[in-house]
Amino acid sequence: MDNITPSSITRVMLNVIMALIPGIIAYVIFFGWGIVLNIIVAVITAIATEVFMLQLRNRPIKPFIMDGSAVVTAILLALALPTLAPWWLTFIGVAFAIIVGKHLYGGLGYNPFNPAMIGYALLLISFPLEMTVWLQPDNSLSFAQNLNYVLHSTLSNVDIDTMTMATTLDTVKTQSGLGYSITAIQANYPLVFGQFAGKGWEWINLMFLFGGLWLIFRRVISWHIPTAFLISIAVMSLLFYPSTETSPLFHLFSGATMLCAFFIATDPVTAATSPRGRLIYAAGIGIIAYIIRMWGGYPDGIAFGVLLMNMAAPTIDYYTRPKAFGES
Amino acid sequence: MRDTKIQKAISHFHGGLKLVEHKEQSMQSGIAAAIIPKKLIVPLQQHIGRPVAPIVKVGDKVFKGQCIANIANDETSDNKNKQIITAAIHAPSSGEVVAIEMHSLPSAITQLTNCIVIETDGEDRWLESIKPINNPNDISKEELRDIILDAGIVGLGGAGFPTHVKLVQEKKLHTLIINAAECEPYITCDAALIKEQAPRIIQGIQFILHTLNIEKCLIGIEDNKPQAINALKLALDNAIEADTIQIVQVPTRYPAGGEKQLIKTLTGNEVPLHKHPHDLGLVCHNVATAYAIAVAILEGKPLIERVVTVTGDGLKHSTNMRVLLGTSMHDILDVCGYTESPEQEIIMGGPMMGVHLDSAHYPVIKTTNCVLVKNKATIVEPLPCIRCGECARVCPANLLPQQLYWYARAKDFDHIQDYQLFSCIECGCCDYVCPSNIPLVQFYRHAKTEIWVQEAEKKKSDHARERHEHRQARLERKKQEDAERKAIKKALLNKKQGIETSEQDTKKAAIEAALNRVKAKQTTVAKNTSNLTEEQQRKIKEVDRRREDKTQKDKNQKDKIQKDRVHQDKVDKDHG
Numbered sequence: 015m016d017n018i019t020p021s022s023i024t025r026v027m028l029n030v031i032m033a034l035i036p037g038i039i040a041y042v043i044f045f046g047w048g049i050v051l052n053i054i055v056a057v058i059t060a061i062a063t064e065v066f067m068l069q070l071r072n073r074p075i076k077p078f079i080m081d082g083s084a085v086v087t088a089i090l091l092a093l094a095l096p097t098l099a100p101w102w103l104t105f106i107g108v109a110f111a112i113i114v115g116k117h118l119y120g121g122l123g124y125n126p127f128n129p130a131m132i133g134y135a136l137l138l139i140s141f142p143l144e145m146t147v148w149l150q151p152d153n154s155l156s157f158a159q160n161l162n163y164v165l166h167s168t169l170s171n172v173d174i175d176t177m178t179m180a181t182t183l184d185t186v187k188t189q190s191g192l193g194y195s196i197t198a199i200q201a202n203y204p205l206v207f208g209q210f211a212g213k214g215w216e217w218i219n220l221m222f223l224f225g226g227l228w229l230i231f232r233r234v235i236s237w238h239i240p241t242a243f244l245i246s247i248a249v250m251s252l253l254f255y256p257s258t259e260t261s262p263l264f265h266l267f268s269g270a271t272m273l274c275a276f277f278i279a280t281d282p283v284t285a286a287t288s289p290r291g292r293l294i295y296a297a298g299i300g301i302i303a304y305i306i307r308m309w310g311g312y313p314d315g316i317a318f319g320v321l322l323m324n325m326a327a328p329t330i331d332y333y334t335r336p337k338a339f340g341e342s
Numbered sequence: 343m344r345d346t347k348i349q350k351a352i353s354h355f356h357g358g359l360k361l362v363e364h365k366e367q368s369m370q371s372g373i374a375a376a377i378i379p380k381k382l383i384v385p386l387q388q389h390i391g392r393p394v395a396p397i398v399k400v401g402d403k404v405f406k407g408q409c410i411a412n413i414a415n416d417e418t419s420d421n422k423n424k425q426i427i428t429a430a431i432h433a434p435s436s437g438e439v440v441a442i443e444m445h446s447l448p449s450a451i452t453q454l455t456n457c458i459v460i461e462t463d464g465e466d467r468w469l470e471s472i473k474p475i476n477n478p479n480d481i482s483k484e485e486l487r488d489i490i491l492d493a494g495i496v497g498l499g500g501a502g503f504p505t506h507v508k509l510v511q512e513k514k515l516h517t518l519i520i521n522a523a524e525c526e527p528y529i530t531c532d533a534a535l536i537k538e539q540a541p542r543i544i545q546g547i548q549f550i551l552h553t554l555n556i557e558k559c560l561i562g563i564e565d566n567k568p569q570a571i572n573a574l575k576l577a578l579d580n581a582i583e584a585d586t587i588q589i590v591q592v593p594t595r596y597p598a599g600g601e602k603q604l605i606k607t608l609t610g611n612e613v614p615l616h617k618h619p620h621d622l623g624l625v626c627h628n629v630a631t632a633y634a635i636a637v638a639i640l641e642g643k644p645l646i647e648r649v650v651t652v653t654g655d656g657l658k659h660s661t662n663m664r665v666l667l668g669t670s671m672h673d674i675l676d677v678c679g680y681t682e683s684p685e686q687e688i689i690m691g692g693p694m695m696g697v698h699l700d701s702a703h704y705p706v707i708k709t710t711n712c713v714l715v716k717n718k719a720t721i722v723e724p725l726p727c728i729r730c731g732e733c734a735r736v737c738p739a740n741l742l743p744q745q746l747y748w749y750a751r752a753k754d755f756d757h758i759q760d761y762q763l764f765s766c767i768e769c770g771c772c773d774y775v776c777p778s779n780i781p782l783v784q785f786y787r788h789a790k791t792e793i794w795v796q797e798a799e800k801k802k803s804d805h806a807r808e809r810h811e812h813r814q815a816r817l818e819r820k821k822q823e824d825a826e827r828k829a830i831k832k833a834l835l836n837k838k839q840g841i842e843t844s845e846q847d848t849k850k851a852a853i854e855a856a857l858n859r860v861k862a863k864q865t866t867v868a869k870n871t872s873n874l875t876e877e878q879q880r881k882i883k884e885v886d887r888r889r890e891d892k893t894q895k896d897k898n899q900k901d902k903i904q905k906d907r908v909h910q911d912k913v914d915k916d917h918g
Binding site: 025081341 | 355356602606612613614615617723725726727728729730731734735738739740741742744745761762765777778779
């Protein structure tokens with residue numbers, strides 16, 4: 015319990031960015047340089063739109079750029095996109111997140127919805143094809159090829175279909191929908207599974223878990239949201255385990271689970287604010303995300319889980335006010 | 343000789359902060375003797391409660407310890423008025439009254455207060471009647487209380503609540519809590535006083551215990567003051583009849599010295615919302631107050647000086663010193679090598695809860711525990727609240743400061759009270775940790791003041807309306823009575839004129855008139871909300887509705903439980 019140095023928003027955001035680095039490295043190792051290019055496009059877009067909106071709204075630019083929140087939004091959205099994404103996809107998502115998701119609601123601190131997830135949901139609904147083209151893990155694309163795709167949406171000399179596939183969650187969903195068992199899917203799609211979850215994904219998730227624990231250790235985020243979220247995912251998948259054939263471990267280390275647990279659901283502006291409220295809020299995201307994963311129309315349900323619980327946050331806060339000192 | 347055990351705290355409070363202490367600087371030397379400044383500016387309000395009126399004139403010679411201001415005599419003589427919340431003021435040194443005029447007080451709100459200005463003669467001569475008392479043990483409880491009342495003693499921990507009021511026993515109390523926690527950074531006046539005057543403090547505690555018939559005393563002190571703890575232990579080892587006094591060492595964690603926080607730490611009990619410590623059988627006094635009580639009873643000296651910590655980065659050396667009340671802060675800062683600088687600010691009290699002053703030209707008053715000269719913090723523009731919840735984590739009152747801030751900004755005074763604004767002790771922990779640098783406590787203070795103003799206005803309008811209604815009723819009554827009188831007169835006149843009127847008729851008329859009077863009275867009593875503004879009416883209606891909703895909900899809940907129970911019984915029976 016040491017709190018001698020007061021914190022600042024900038025410090026919070028810098029810590030968040032630092033904690034994301036191990037996960038980003040894992041991304042690069044398994045899926046190539048695309049993710050870094052996504053991040054660069056996203057950050058440039060975020061800063062440009064942030065400055066534009068601040069100017070439009072007559073707000074001081076320096077303190078609001080320096081707080082780093084726009085950059086964090088950009089990076090989180092970039093991490094949610096396919097590693098092979100044309101620049102305009104990233105641009106539209108981030109610009110929409112900053113302009114509509116954040117500034118039209120009043121800017122930092124006033125947005126009811128997580129801006130990154132607003133941007134993601136827009137892209138997922140508007141550009142389903144681009145949003146589901148994922149590179150295979152361990153692909154041999156060079157940095158130049160990645161860059162070429164980001165800029166021109168093509169891969170010279172390479173047929174894109176030979177390099178891409180659906181993600182692990184996507185494959186499991188469609189194949190088991192067709193009646194295949196997990197062992198059958200494993201046999202048909204050797205590139206999909208790793209040691210205990212999706213190939214590559216398990217490492218990315220592990221790295222985000224590691225970064226997230228560091229954030230808790232540094233007291234940048236509290237333990238409530240990650241714990242409740244991960245427990246609810248685990249409990250939900252355990253409840254339906256034998257019949258769904260996907261273990262809690264699989265769900266915890268696939269898709270955006272860890273990214274959401276420590277970096278997305280923990281966005282304080284849009285989460286519930288009382289400790290008890292945060293537990294309920296995060297458990298809600300876990301339940302919704304799992305339901306969408308298993309029975310919904312999308313391979314992963316994190317974004318919709320977060321957005322739906324964002325809506326519920328004020329109500330949750332209202333009913334979870336802690337008892338004041340001496341209140342019975 | 344006994345071996346007093348140092349107890350450990352049995353509980354803890356929510357939140358709080360570990361702060362850099364900055365206490366060493368002022369603890370290096372002992373308590374310095376008081377200086378006698380050329381001029382003393384003695385405010386007539388140094389306490390919570392009613393101000394007092396001067397009982398000296400300009401030109402009067404006064405002696406040290408002479409009472410110079412009190413509430414009117416006829417009020418004190420009445421036994422009941424021992425409960426009056428006020429405190430007498432005494433001359434801190436001998437000299438001549440040169441003016442009685444308005445000066446501003448060192449307080450959060452700029453306010454002018456009447457002050458007695460004394461030009462000292464440097465002789466520092468005591469009033470002759472002030473002498474040590476030979477037989478303190480023979481004094482009755484009544485007399486002890488009177489001595490404390492006459493000595494003008496107030497709580498020296500910071501609030502300045504008149505002490506004599508807290509020495510009247512209304513309920514059976516079982517534990518006295520002595521607050522020696524002194525949790526704010528920089529301040530060491532209590533620790534220094536304990537180090538030097540522990541035996542006197544124990545005597546003071548014994549007087550309080552005796553006056554209030556209390557069996558047990560817990561002295562709460564933070565564990566960062568080993569010297570003071572040792573001094574207390576030594577004093578207790580050597581004291582007579584002090585078995586019931588215990589020293590409890592509490593973890594150093596701001597605000598451990600908050601009254602309710604300390605009670606929780608020492609007893610494990612939370613003082614319920616809207617209740618007071620005495621509802622739990624407890625009473626709290628500050629350690630310096632206990633000392634002042636002992637001095638007043640044993641030496642006969644009223645409260646005319648106190649120990650003040652003079653410290654901060656802006657001074658050549660820091661120390662604790664005795665200061666005559668009314669001494670300008672500037673004078674005591676001079677002793678510590680102070681040079682004025684625009685980069686520094688002067689704070690009365692500690693950095694967390696102290697009052698930021700615009701200059702050092704304010705008098706030291708009974709509640710001045712520290713004068714701090716600190717480098718001004720760089721002003722950072724606050725950013726919007728991101729609801730990170732850090733403030734809620736550190737709030738010792740277990741509130742949601744982020745929500746309070748939201749409602750304070752929106753001037754939503756109904757909701758802000760639902761979130762228990764008035765439980766906020768303004769300790770400043772939330773301010774300290776806020777990553778957006780929002781001056782949260784300022785918002786809460788503002789909201790509190792606004793609510794008080796609204797309530798006062800409502801009271802005022804209620805009062806005016808009542809007066810108006812009474813006046814109307816009175817006029818109405820007068821009219822009736824006039825009419826009655828006229829009727830009787832007429833009847834008499836008629837009789838006189840020889841027209842036969844039976845006596846019964848006059849009686850009938852009188853009865854009728856009386857009935858009318860009663861009727862009139864009934865109609866004039868209107869609902870007490872009838873002439874408020876529309877806005878107020880609407881608010882009242884809203885509150886009523888919410889209350890009804892709640893009772894309805896509670897009722898539904900109860901009904902449901904009842905129904906379930908009946909159902910269960912039935913099921914049980916059926917199965918049985």
